[in-house]
Amino acid sequence: MDSVFNPLVGGLLIGVATVVYLLSIGKVIGISGIFAQLLFNRDRLYPFLFIAGLVIGGSAYGILTDQTVPFPEARSPFLLIVSGLLVGYGTRLGGGCTSGHGVCGISRLSPRSIAATIIFMLTAIITVSVLH
Structure with a gap:
């Protein structure tokens, strides 16, 4: 039951948080x-x-x-910092992070967010296919 319940509740909470943030702050939610x-x-x-x-x-x-x-497993602190900075730069360059484009952009039918989410997903699928 947890395999259905937890994602359902999590998705509902994300949706509610998105709406509340937009209505109260007037801005689209996105962590970057x-x-x-x-x-x-x-x-x-x-x-x-x-x-x-x-x-x-x-x-x-x-x-x-x-x-x-x-x-x-333990990673190099230098590698973690560089990786974080590159991800942060990429999210700013891409006009938002995957969660912002996927949750808020698609729900607003933003063509840019739909295209970005498709690219994110294709890149993830290709990466997993190549590495595994």
């Missing part, structure tokens, strides 16, 4: 944009609360359900 607002805007309260909610919500779920996600 929210993180940029946290770093570069004067009004940092809402981006901070959103990111804090992600951390607190995920942690609360893990504690309440006694589920943990193991951290992958």
Whole structure:
């Protein structure tokens, strides 16, 4: 039952959060944009609360359900930092992150987001096919 229930509840929560954020803040939800607002805007309260909610919500779920996600094998801190910076640069270059394009862009029927999501998915499929 958890295999159906958890994704359904998670999807509903993402949808509700997206609508509430749009109606209350007037901006489309997307973690790269929210993180940029946290770093570069004067009004940092809402981006901070959103990111804090992600951390607190995920942690609360893990504690309440006694589920943990193991951290992958040790990686070079330098590699992790460079990778994070490249992903951040790519999301800004692409006008948003995969979640922003996939959840908010497609729901608004944005041609740019639909194209971006198709490219993200094709790239993921090709990468998995080549590596496995």
